[in-house]
Amino acid sequence: MNRPTRRLAVGVMICFGLLALMSTWVQVLAADDYRLDPRNARFNLAQSGKERGLILSADGVVLARSDPDPDTPGTYVRVYPEGEAFTHVVGYASLLFGENGLERIYSADLRSRRDLTISDLIAVILGRDLRPDNLQITLDAQLQRTALAALDGQAGSVVALNPQTGEILAMVSFPSFDPALLLGPDAAERWQELVDDPARPLADRTTRELYPPGSTFKVIVTGAALQSGVAGPETTFPDPAEFQLPGSDSTISNFDGDVCNDGASVTLQQAFVRSCNTTFANLAIQVGAVEIGGVANAFGFNNPIESPWTIATSNFPTSQLSDDQAALGQSGIGERDVRATPLQMALVAAGVANDGVVMNPYLVERIFNADGVDQEMAEQSPLRTALAPATAEVLTQLMERVVTSGTGRRAAVPGQRVAGKTGTASGPGGQPHAWFIGFAPVENPTIALAVLVEAGGNVGETATGGGVAAPIAAEVFAEWLNR
Amino acid sequence: MTRTVEGGLLTGAAVLAAFGVTLVNLAGGGSLDARVGLTFVVMLLAFGGVHLAIRRWAPSASNALLPPAALLTALGLAEIHRLDPARAALQQWWLLIAAGLAVGMLRIFATTRLDTIRRYRNLLLAGALVLLVLPLLPSSGPIPIKGLEANGSRLWVLIDLGITEMRFQPGEIAKLIVVLFLASYLAERQSSLADRPRKVGPFHLPEPRQLFPLVLVWAASLGVLVGQRDLGASLLLFGAFVGMLYTATGRPAYLAVGGLLAVGGGFAAYRVFDHVVRRVEAWISPFEHFEGSGYQVAQAWFGMGTGSLSGSGLGLGRPDLIPNADTDFIFAAIAEELGFAGSIAVIAAFAMLVAVGFGIALRSRDRFRKLTAAGLTWVFALQTLLILGGVLRLVPLTGITLPFVSYGGSSLVGNFLLVGLLARISHEEQT
Numbered sequence: 001m002n003r004p005t006r007r008l009a010v011g012v013m014i015c016f017g018l019l020a021l022m023s024t025w026v027q028v029l030a031a032d033d034y035r036l037d038p039r040n041a042r043f044n045l046a047q048s049g050k051e052r053g054l055i056l057s058a059d060g061v062v063l064a065r066s067d068p069d070p071d072t073p074g075t076y077v078r079v080y081p082e083g084e085a086f087t088h089v090v091g092y093a094s095l096l097f098g099e100n101g102l103e104r105i106y107s108a109d110l111r112s113r114r115d116l117t118i119s120d121l122i123a124v125i126l127g128r129d130l131r132p133d134n135l136q137i138t139l140d141a142q143l144q145r146t147a148l149a150a151l152d153g154q155a156g157s158v159v160a161l162n163p164q165t166g167e168i169l170a171m172v173s174f175p176s177f178d179p180a181l182l183l184g185p186d187a188a189e190r191w192q193e194l195v196d197d198p199a200r201p202l203a204d205r206t207t208r209e210l211y212p213p214g215s216t217f218k219v220i221v222t223g224a225a226l227q228s229g230v231a232g233p234e235t236t237f238p239d240p241a242e243f244q245l246p247g248s249d250s251t252i253s254n255f256d257g258d259v260c261n262d263g264a265s266v267t268l269q270q271a272f273v274r275s276c277n278t279t280f281a282n283l284a285i286q287v288g289a290v291e292i293g294g295v296a297n298a299f300g301f302n303n304p305i306e307s308p309w310t311i312a313t314s315n316f317p318t319s320q321l322s323d324d325q326a327a328l329g330q331s332g333i334g335e336r337d338v339r340a341t342p343l344q345m346a347l348v349a350a351g352v353a354n355d356g357v358v359m360n361p362y363l364v365e366r367i368f369n370a371d372g373v374d375q376e377m378a379e380q381s382p383l384r385t386a387l388a389p390a391t392a393e394v395l396t397q398l399m400e401r402v403v404t405s406g407t408g409r410r411a412a413v414p415g416q417r418v419a420g421k422t423g424t425a426s427g428p429g430g431q432p433h434a435w436f437i438g439f440a441p442v443e444n445p446t447i448a449l450a451v452l453v454e455a456g457g458n459v460g461e462t463a464t465g466g467g468v469a470a471p472i473a474a475e476v477f478a479e480w481l482n483r
Numbered sequence: 484m485t486r487t488v489e490g491g492l493l494t495g496a497a498v499l500a501a502f503g504v505t506l507v508n509l510a511g512g513g514s515l516d517a518r519v520g521l522t523f524v525v526m527l528l529a530f531g532g533v534h535l536a537i538r539r540w541a542p543s544a545s546n547a548l549l550p551p552a553a554l555l556t557a558l559g560l561a562e563i564h565r566l567d568p569a570r571a572a573l574q575q576w577w578l579l580i581a582a583g584l585a586v587g588m589l590r591i592f593a594t595t596r597l598d599t600i601r602r603y604r605n606l607l608l609a610g611a612l613v614l615l616v617l618p619l620l621p622s623s624g625p626i627p628i629k630g631l632e633a634n635g636s637r638l639w640v641l642i643d644l645g646i647t648e649m650r651f652q653p654g655e656i657a658k659l660i661v662v663l664f665l666a667s668y669l670a671e672r673q674s675s676l677a678d679r680p681r682k683v684g685p686f687h688l689p690e691p692r693q694l695f696p697l698v699l700v701w702a703a704s705l706g707v708l709v710g711q712r713d714l715g716a717s718l719l720l721f722g723a724f725v726g727m728l729y730t731a732t733g734r735p736a737y738l739a740v741g742g743l744l745a746v747g748g749g750f751a752a753y754r755v756f757d758h759v760v761r762r763v764e765a766w767i768s769p770f771e772h773f774e775g776s777g778y779q780v781a782q783a784w785f786g787m788g789t790g791s792l793s794g795s796g797l798g799l800g801r802p803d804l805i806p807n808a809d810t811d812f813i814f815a816a817i818a819e820e821l822g823f824a825g826s827i828a829v830i831a832a833f834a835m836l837v838a839v840g841f842g843i844a845l846r847s848r849d850r851f852r853k854l855t856a857a858g859l860t861w862v863f864a865l866q867t868l869l870i871l872g873g874v875l876r877l878v879p880l881t882g883i884t885l886p887f888v889s890y891g892g893s894s895l896v897g898n899f900l901l902v903g904l905l906a907r908i909s910h911e912e913q914t
Contacts, residue, residue: 004731004733008726009838013834022876031787031790031792040785040788040789042801042804
């Protein structure tokens with residue numbers, strides 16, 4: 001009777017061996033497959049409640065911090081003291097909805113490396129720092145608040161940067177929301193409300209939404225005309241009230257339906273300052289799609305910009321327009337298929353301001369550890385050279401006149417030399433998007449910006465770039481220049 | 484290993500349990516509290532009690548039985564406390580009850596030898612059958628003992644005591660009684676079952692008269708399968724029956740036929756019961772059925788994979804994401820928080836306990852005791868292998884408890900009695 005018992009025992013022991021093998025498979029050999037499976041919620045859950053680093057503005061205002069959770073000792077809650085003003089830049093770190101914005105991109109730096117296991121002890125012995133790193137970003141909190149207030153509740157965005165360095169000084173998208181909504185106990189409901197909100201507060205109107213740039217695109221067309229020698233500021237063009245698009249029944253008329261100058265002729269400078277559509281449709285066809293596309297690409301169109309995150313790619317369909325003059329005429333005034341993000345249009349202004357060189361835009365100035373020691377510093381680098389310095393010089397003069405005596409007069413700041421260009425682009429339901437791009441001070445530009453007010457803002461169908469967007473730009477310029 | 488060393492190891496297990504509860508409290512942001520001391524005292528009372536009972540009434544018993552059981556109980560208590568402190572408190576009451584019953588049993592056999600049981604063989608069979616039928620009682624009605632259904636299986640009995648209710652799984656006790664019955668029956672009829680005078684076609688069969696009680700046990704396990712719709716309990720009963728038949732006769736044919744019947748029965752269950760279909764799905768492709776039947780196994784594997792070598796630490800993983808983590812999936816919870824190190828410790832402790840049990844069987848000279856020891860060890864091993872194999876996907880999942888580790892009073896009582904019986908057998912062999 002001992003033989004069968006012994007055999008049974010051996011069989012059982014072999015089975016225990018198989019269990020140990022399976023355990024080795026799950027927990028050692030293939031552990032990472034299961035640990036990193038996207039359906040395994042443990043990683044995200046493990047991060048929730050951990051301390052995260054500070055996010056500070058350039059002027060030292062706390063934009064995100066972790067406070068000890070009074071309800072659960074040993075854990076932290078994320079706090080966004082500035083509420084909705086920085087949401088689309090700083091983002092959020094939410095258990096249910098993951099991370100977004102800088103909270104997502106710099107998550108590895110912002111996360112505490114403490115995991116309360118033996119590895120903490122080993123790390124301490126090895127002298128590693130477990131505390132999270134912190135970010136200082138380039139946004140100026142005061143300028144950001146000013147820009148948000150200047151939008152005055154209108155859907156739209158303001159992007160301002162230092163044209164000489166590429167530092168982004170303000171980046172406001174409105175409507176926005178307080179990230180605290182996504183951290184509370186009823187986060188799922190709040191999220192659904194945000195998703196369903198027709199005002200689309202989740203949309204980032206600075207870098208992820210594309211709009212027809214309207215007449216602000218004339219800066220690029222003019223740059224291409226000057227660069228290619230097709231026209232100079234004093235070159236004259238016919239001045240009809242309507243421009244017949246070649247090979248088409250369509251016409252292009254000026255904003256007020258009238259002639260631009262005297263009905264006989266108009267100089268490029270006059271047309272730019274008064275934003276004459278007839279002249280620019282004509283000019284675009286004369287300059288050609290390839291020349292315009294070249295300059296647009298040099299400013300960043302048709303190329304993905306990866307800083308600070310992947311920016312929606314602005315579009316100028318060069319090859320499509322090469323053999324369609326009617327479409328090219330419409331594209332010359334920033335309509336038809338031309339699309340741009342407000343960040344892209346701010347880069348256009350910045351490129352003109354910086355003698356034709358577009359600097360790489362950046363948001364994070366430095367990453368520093370808990371002792372305040374810098375770990376990483378931003379590096380300034382040119383993105384592309386868009387225009388020759390002489391061309392930029394002429395364009396600057398034209399843009400200054402827009403503010404002193406043209407459509408952009410309401411962007412003027414007393415005592416400062418401001419340059420800019422307005423735009424009124426077709427929007428939904430006949431309510432135009434109002435644009436203003438520009439920079440200041442002209443003699444040594446320290447700020448370049450783009451303002452966009454969506455779908456007429458508070459004004460509706462009669463909104464114009466000069467009437468709605470330019471005054472917002474003036475407030476932002478004033479805040480920055482009059483310090 | 485002396486009795487004193489055993490006592491030291493049991494104290495060590497009590498310290499381990501208290502330490503585990505402390506870690507769980509600290510990880511949850513709490514601090515040392517009464518539960519830490521209580522865990523230590525309960526562990527010490529339970530295992531110390533059985534230890535003293537063995538010293539007094541079975542002094543020659545093997546002293547390698549209690550330490551692995553104590554280690555498993557300690558790990559189980561800590562993990563249950565981590566998952567559900569209220570259940571851990573209940574489990575401690577059950578631990579005391581189970582230890583008390585084991586002590587009582589050792590006391591009874593101190594004056595009457597285990598052999599006495601053989602006189603009540605038919606009573607045992609009847610008792611086992613009654614216990615197995617109990618869960619089929621109506622779940623409502625005038626009778627204070629009611630059947631209960633949970634997770635698609637009808638394994639529970641609820642005793643309505645008027646002031647309070649008590650739930651238990653009679654199957655956990657029935658399996659012990661079935662083993663005792665089979666041991667007693669087979670010890671007598673061993674030779675007649677090994678002889679096969681009858682010839683039906685190419686098959687040699689024993690006398691049908693000899694087979695009758697065995698057919699009854701087989702029918703009972705089938706009845707459990709159909710009536711209670713539970714593959715685990717039924718497989719355990721049937722496995723005990725086949726394993727002991729093989730041990731008694733040494734005829735591998737019994738194993739082969741039993742294996743075929745088990746597979747056939749399992750296949751029939753697969754065709755008939757939806758919850759068996761889901762379990763097979765969860766076994767073969769849990770990750771493809773993540774949103775449904777595979778969720779539990781997939782979560783267990785995510786947890787074990789995340790636990791990796793050294794685990795997240797007690798109280799720092801997320802075993803609460805695994806449904807039924809404190810019963811069927813307690814192994815996955817321990818593996819997640821204590822890592823591969825913890826899993827191997829659990830598997831090794833079981834292997835050790837099983838090895839000691841088989842050792843007792845092999846050293847027994849008396850046929851009845853030998854069969855009892857082998858049968859008890861085999862049932863214990865089979866239950867462990869079925870549930871661990873289910874969690875680790877060697878076999879389809881069957882909803883049974885992991886002895887000593889899982890939350891569950893009946894299981895604890897059954898396994899304490901089982902270890903007590905093994906201790907008694909090893910003592911009687913020495914005297």
